[in-house]
Amino acid sequence: MKLPSVPVPDLYVKDLTLRSPEGRCLLSIDHLHVAAGESLAIKGPSGAGKSTLLFAIAGIIPVSSGTLAWGDADLAQMSDNARTQFRRDSLGIIFQDHLLFEELSAAQNSSLAALYNRPHTRTNIAARARQLLHDLGIKDHDRPYVDSYSGGERQRIAVARALAADPQVILADEPTASLDRETADRLIADLTRRAKHDGRTLICVSHDQALLAAADRVITIQEGCISADTGRHRDTRGDNDV
Amino acid sequence: MFETFWFALPIWMQDLLVFLALLAPLFIAGLICLRGYRITPLLVGLLRRHRMISLTFMALIATSVAISASLIAQERGLRAGTARAAEKFDLVVAAPGSEITAMLAAVYLQPSALALVDGDTYIKIATHELVSLAAPLAFGDSWNGAPVVGTTDAFIEHLGDGLSTGRMFATIDEAIAGAAVDLSIGDKIAPVHGDGSAGAVDEHGFEYEIVGTLPATGSPWDKAILVPVESVWDVHNLPNGHGSDWDGTLGAPFAPEHFPGTPAVLVRAEALWANYALQSEFNTDPNTMAFFPGSVLAQLHALMGDIRQLMSVLAVTTQVLVAIAVLSGLAMLSKLLSRRLALLRALGAPRRFILALNWGFATVLIVIGAGIGLVLGIGATAILSAMITQRTNVLVTAHLGWPELHIVAGFVSFVAILSFIPAYAASRRPITEDLRT
Amino acid sequence: MRIAYLAAFLLSTTAVYADDHKHEEHAEQGSHLAELGEVHLLHAWAPASEGGDVLVFMEIENEGHETVTLLGAHAHIAAKVELVGFELKDGHGHYEPLPKLPIAAGAHMTLAPNGVAFQLSGVSEHLHQGDEFALHIEFAAGEIEMMVQVEAAGATQHSHAGHNH
Numbered sequence: 001m002k003l004p005s006v007p008v009p010d011l012y013v014k015d016l017t018l019r020s021p022e023g024r025c026l027l028s029i030d031h032l033h034v035a036a037g038e039s040l041a042i043k044g045p046s047g048a049g050k051s052t053l054l055f056a057i058a059g060i061i062p063v064s065s066g067t068l069a070w071g072d073a074d075l076a077q078m079s080d081n082a083r084t085q086f087r088r089d090s091l092g093i094i095f096q097d098h099l100l101f102e103e104l105s106a107a108q109n110s111s112l113a114a115l116y117n118r119p120h121t122r123t124n125i126a127a128r129a130r131q132l133l134h135d136l137g138i139k140d141h142d143r144p145y146v147d148s149y150s151g152g153e154r155q156r157i158a159v160a161r162a163l164a165a166d167p168q169v170i171l172a173d174e175p176t177a178s179l180d181r182e183t184a185d186r187l188i189a190d191l192t193r194r195a196k197h198d199g200r201t202l203i204c205v206s207h208d209q210a211l212l213a214a215a216d217r218v219i220t221i222q223e224g225c226i227s228a229d230t231g232r233h234r235d236t237r238g239d240n241d242v
Numbered sequence: 243m244f245e246t247f248w249f250a251l252p253i254w255m256q257d258l259l260v261f262l263a264l265l266a267p268l269f270i271a272g273l274i275c276l277r278g279y280r281i282t283p284l285l286v287g288l289l290r291r292h293r294m295i296s297l298t299f300m301a302l303i304a305t306s307v308a309i310s311a312s313l314i315a316q317e318r319g320l321r322a323g324t325a326r327a328a329e330k331f332d333l334v335v336a337a338p339g340s341e342i343t344a345m346l347a348a349v350y351l352q353p354s355a356l357a358l359v360d361g362d363t364y365i366k367i368a369t370h371e372l373v374s375l376a377a378p379l380a381f382g383d384s385w386n387g388a389p390v391v392g393t394t395d396a397f398i399e400h401l402g403d404g405l406s407t408g409r410m411f412a413t414i415d416e417a418i419a420g421a422a423v424d425l426s427i428g429d430k431i432a433p434v435h436g437d438g439s440a441g442a443v444d445e446h447g448f449e450y451e452i453v454g455t456l457p458a459t460g461s462p463w464d465k466a467i468l469v470p471v472e473s474v475w476d477v478h479n480l481p482n483g484h485g486s487d488w489d490g491t492l493g494a495p496f497a498p499e500h501f502p503g504t505p506a507v508l509v510r511a512e513a514l515w516a517n518y519a520l521q522s523e524f525n526t527d528p529n530t531m532a533f534f535p536g537s538v539l540a541q542l543h544a545l546m547g548d549i550r551q552l553m554s555v556l557a558v559t560t561q562v563l564v565a566i567a568v569l570s571g572l573a574m575l576s577k578l579l580s581r582r583l584a585l586l587r588a589l590g591a592p593r594r595f596i597l598a599l600n601w602g603f604a605t606v607l608i609v610i611g612a613g614i615g616l617v618l619g620i621g622a623t624a625i626l627s628a629m630i631t632q633r634t635n636v637l638v639t640a641h642l643g644w645p646e647l648h649i650v651a652g653f654v655s656f657v658a659i660l661s662f663i664p665a666y667a668a669s670r671r672p673i674t675e676d677l678r679t
Numbered sequence: 680m681r682i683a684y685l686a687a688f689l690l691s692t693t694a695v696y697a698d699d700h701k702h703e704e705h706a707e708q709g710s711h712l713a714e715l716g717e718v719h720l721l722h723a724w725a726p727a728s729e730g731g732d733v734l735v736f737m738e739i740e741n742e743g744h745e746t747v748t749l750l751g752a753h754a755h756i757a758a759k760v761e762l763v764g765f766e767l768k769d770g771h772g773h774y775e776p777l778p779k780l781p782i783a784a785g786a787h788m789t790l791a792p793n794g795v796a797f798q799l800s801g802v803s804e805h806l807h808q809g810d811e812f813a814l815h816i817e818f819a820a821g822e823i824e825m826m827v828q829v830e831a832a833g834a835t836q837h838s839h840a841g842h843n844h
Contacts, residue, residue, distance in 0.1 A: 060588050060673050081592065088590030095677075099585045103287035112586070115280045116595040122280070161589075325767045514764045515777040518795050522788040536767030540793040543772075 009071025009090075009168065010036050011057065011201070016066035016076075018056055018224075026052050027224045029066075036168075039195055039202040040231075041215035049224040050205040051173055057203060058091055058171050059083030070169070088117065092162030094172040094191075098154045100146050100161075106133055107141035110160035117165065125164050132160035136190060152183030159190060170195055172204040176211055188214050257644035264651035268658045272605070275662075279595050281602045288579070288603055295575060299568045300611035306564040307615025307653070310557030311646040312622035317550050319627055319640025321543050324350075327461030327636045328535040330401055333509040333517050335359060335367055335524050338531040341538050348379055348506040349535045350636065351389045351462045353436075356381075361501030363529045367509060368494060370523075372516040375400055376494075378504035380474045383433040388423050390433040390467045392474030394493040397508055401456065401463060408454030411492065414473040414482075417450035420466045421458035422635065428452065431467065433477075448477045460637030475502050558649060565608065565657040572604050573664035583668060584676035593669045600665035605658045612654050616642065713825040715818060717743030718782075722837035723827040725799075727808045733757070734774070735797040735814055735827050736790040736837070741782045748819040749780040749788070751797075754827075756812050758801025765793045774798055779819075792835055808832075 013032035020026055027049045034040050042050045055061040056068060059075045062083075068075045070090065075083055087093075100109045111129035114122040133141050136156040138149070146154060155175060162170055175191065176184035192214045195202035204211055212218050217231025248256065289296050328349050336344040337357035346352040359367075368376040377397030383390040395410045398418055408427045411418060419425040429452045450469055458464055470492045472482040480502035482488070509524075509532070511517045517534070524532035576583070583596050620642050627638045713720045723737035741747050752760045763774035772793065780795065782788045790796050797814065806812070810829040815822055830838055 055674055058588070060677075084587065084590055084592055087588070088592075091590065093588060095585070095588075099581075101284070101287055101582065103291040104283060108283050108287075112589065115284065116586075116591045119278060165590075322769075322771070325771070326769070329767060513778075514766055514775050515780050518764050518777065518788075519781045519783070522786045523783045525789075526783075526786040534765070534794070536772065537765055537793040539767065540765065540772045544793075 009073070010034065011169075011203075012067060012069045013057075014067040016056070016068055017064050018052060018061060019064045025224060027056065029053065029226060032219070032226065034201060034203065036201055037196075037199045039192060039214070039216045040204070041212045041218045042203065042205045042221060043207050043212060043218060044221035044227075048221045050221050052224075053221060054171055054173055054203065054205045058093060059087055088113070088165070090168050092165065092167035092170045094155070094158050094162045094170070094175045096174040096177050098151075098158040098178075100154055100157060102147045103145060105142050105144055106138055106146055106149065106157050106160075109146055109157050110141075110164050112161055113165040121165070128166060129160055129164040132163055133157065136160055150183075152179055152187065155179060155183075155187055156190065159187070159194070163194060167200070169201045169203070172202070172206075174206055174208075175204060176206065176208045184208060185210055257648075261644065261647055261651050264648055265655055267655040268605070268609075271601075271659060271662070275594070275601050276598050279598050281595070281599050284599055285602050285606060288599075289606065292575065292578075295571070296607055299571060299607045300614060302564050302568055303561075303608060303611025304615035304618055306561045307612050307650055308618035308622050310554075310561055311616060311619035311642055311650060312626055312640075314550065314554060314557060314649065315619070315623045315640045315642050315646055316626050316630070316638070317546065317553065318643065318645070319623070319638045320630060320636075321546060322640075323460065323631075323636045323638035325536070325539055325543070327459070327463075328539050330459070330461075331508060331535045332511070333521055333524075333532055333534055335507040335509050335530050335532045336505065337529070341531065341533045342542070344506060344531070345533065345535045345538050347381060348508070349461070350634075351381065351391070351466055353381070353389075356505035358503030358505055359507055359530060360503050361496070361498035363527070364496065364501055364504060364507060365498045366527075367507055367524065367530075368496070370520065372511045372520055373509055374512050375508070375510040377508045378471045379506040379508055380471050380504050381506075383435055383474065383477075385431045385433040385467055388420070388465050388467055389462075390417075390469055390474075392469050392471035394471060396493065398456065398468055400508075400510065402459065403457070405454040406457040408452070411453055411468075411470055413490065414470050414476060414492065415448070415450055416453045416470070418454045418456060418468040419452050420456050420464040420468070422464035423455075423467055425452045425455075425467070427454065433467070433469075448473070458637075462635035464637075465635045471504070554649065558653060561653045562656065565653070565660065568607065568611075569604065569657070569661050569664050572600075572607075572661070573667065576600055576664060576668040580668070580671055580676040583671065584673045587673045588677055596669040597662075597665050600668045601658075601661055604661035604665065608654055608657050608661065612650050616646070616650060619646065713816075713823050715816075715821055715823040716747075717741065718747050718818065720816065720823065720825050723814060723825050724830045724834070724837040725806060725827050726834050727810075727829050727832040728802070728806050730802040730805055731800070733799040733802045733806060734763075734792070735799060736792065737825070737827075739782060739788045739790070741784060741786050741788075744784050746781050746783050749782060750817045750819060752814050752816045754799055754812060754814045756802055756804055757799035758803075759799070760814070761798045761800070762795070763798045764795050 011034040013029050016027065016029040017025060018027035042053060044050050052061060056063055059078070063076045066076060070086070073086060075086065078086065107130060110133055111126040114125040117125060130141060136159060138153055138156055138160070146157060149157065172191065176187055179187060188211050192202065204215065206212060215231065217229070219226050220228040331349050334344060334348045336348070337359055339357060343354050344356060347354045347356055364378065367373060375396055377394045378392070380392035381389060398410065405418065406421065417431070425431065430449050431452070432447070432449050472484070472492060475482045481500040483496040483501050485497045485500055509520060511520055521532045521534065524530045587596060623640045623642060627640045630638045719740040719742060721738040721740070723735060725733050725735045739749065749762060751762045754760055762777045762780060764777045765772055766775045774796065777795065780788070788795065806829045808829055808831050811826045813824050814827045815824050828837065
């Protein structure tokens, strides 16, 4: 059932700057290393650049200068198309308000990647998506519209969507922000368990204490810079400057 | 080489191949653009979610396609109808003047004042060795808006290939009704001078009894009442074409000195060559003008052909303008869709997938809209045909044909190619901004 | 090809009378006029075309006292020439072959679009405006050669129509 995948790469960030089109500095990260299989939470006040960092890590926002490399693949040197392909092949992304296609079923939403991935991977993606929905406790996968699901269920459908193409890395932007406590806790459990179990790297932007506590490591972003880096697996090679 | 092959094909095959060739850009563009992707679930989702907008756009396209297709088909139907109506009129001889006026009067029974062909000339025509049928056509009276035409039994036989009910008139107060005249055998009518529209009714005080009816011919003659030509002369206080020793037998032979003149003479020869020989002879005669309604009509049709080309250009222009309006609408819609498109991009969907999705959406609207337009066009054509038939009494049976299909196919392909522009623009939108809106 | 036309044109300025074998110069009138006894043939023309089927039109005036009968024609440039007459059938116009066409004494016959014409089929050459080609017209009384002038593709009459020759 597993898709063929390369070993999970480490993330290396060095002297990364990211500017707005007007030239304002949005992000300035001197150094960040996330080991393969690690779970990292990013916190910080709103507007500090947490999501910008996450989107840069995903290759959605092009970086202005510096290095942003997943293993040997430096996103800073890649074309937009190459970054998109990297995202397609290696990343699973979960957004704040799940961003599902309301007019599609749960099964169709979670297997969205099958529509634009290589034809021979389609069956695998669809089958994996169904299995994930089942594992995550979503019933009635073929109900024609997803808007009848609860917020928690929808976010779990989004999790299934992120995992359907079997990515080595899961990125999540405030995944619990729109959920009540109980639902959020369940999602955190699902997410961390899935990441740990398969040895995936998990990087979350969140200010949810439960999610921060569940992560191996927490970094704090303030005004576009890393102001704190705490957790069980400290990066040994980097200097965690403030 | 190609030409030999092409002209050896049956016409329907040529038409079909032209149709497919016109659609080819659509298919080729679709293949290139959609290759390797499955956009159907998202496309169906988009159409469902934006069904009001989609339906509106399809309705706009359908309306413009329907109007232009049915107009062009109508023009063809009108040509065929007018030609069919003229078929029984081999050669018309009238006093020199305008061929078109004479044709409108003699074939389409439009009221007009024509000079008369005199008795000597008529006898010369009627007794010509090549002539197998010469019939005077005397217009000018009407009953209830239906033209009353004086003629002979021979012409009536020729016009209807026999009667559908009743018998031929035998006396001067009997008449034959066209198929579309609301009269039956035994009804009595009193015609008036003129077409009855001028208000001042000038009754002759003469009554006819309907003794027979004609089968439908699809021409204005279906609305006509045919009476013995002698009676028309009679009620206008003219000599009745026969001498004092007349025994009352209607029709030929007429006596030239008692023949008061007729606006037109229908002439028929058995062979086409003979008709042309007669035309040249009567045309050379300074007293007469001879013409083939079919030829005059063909000239008018050639003129109409130019108008049709103009109409086709206008129709296509209208369609393209509607299509551009729709594409602009779609460009705005893709702004509404921008968050979903950005989401797909963020998840790793390639730009071409976004392009394919947008293009597919536009093309589905265009293709379905054009398809509905063709169906509506069939209905509009039937309605327009019925209206024209009712107003002109020329039976017009227009159908959508290959020319319309070709225009629509060309239109669909052209707009499908055009819709790459907004689709491309949608695929180049910035992901982050759209994702955060 | 142009040279061939030119040669044909030069030759044709000498009209051939088939009935009495007399030769007469028509230099100033060029090829617009040919005569066979009392029959005058004027303004022969054809629309420009890519070859294939070509219709030839002209005016024929029978100034004699006898009916003359037009039978047909032949031409070097065409595989076949037929005398045809326009006819509307089932709402569509087409040209029907005519076996003969008598022209009464004193009558003028105008061969014109949507009327009578000579239909040349299998024309092997492209006919450009200004070109000329020879047409041999057959009457019951004899045969006469006449030069046919090629007019614009959409023409409806000879460019000299209305002139008096």
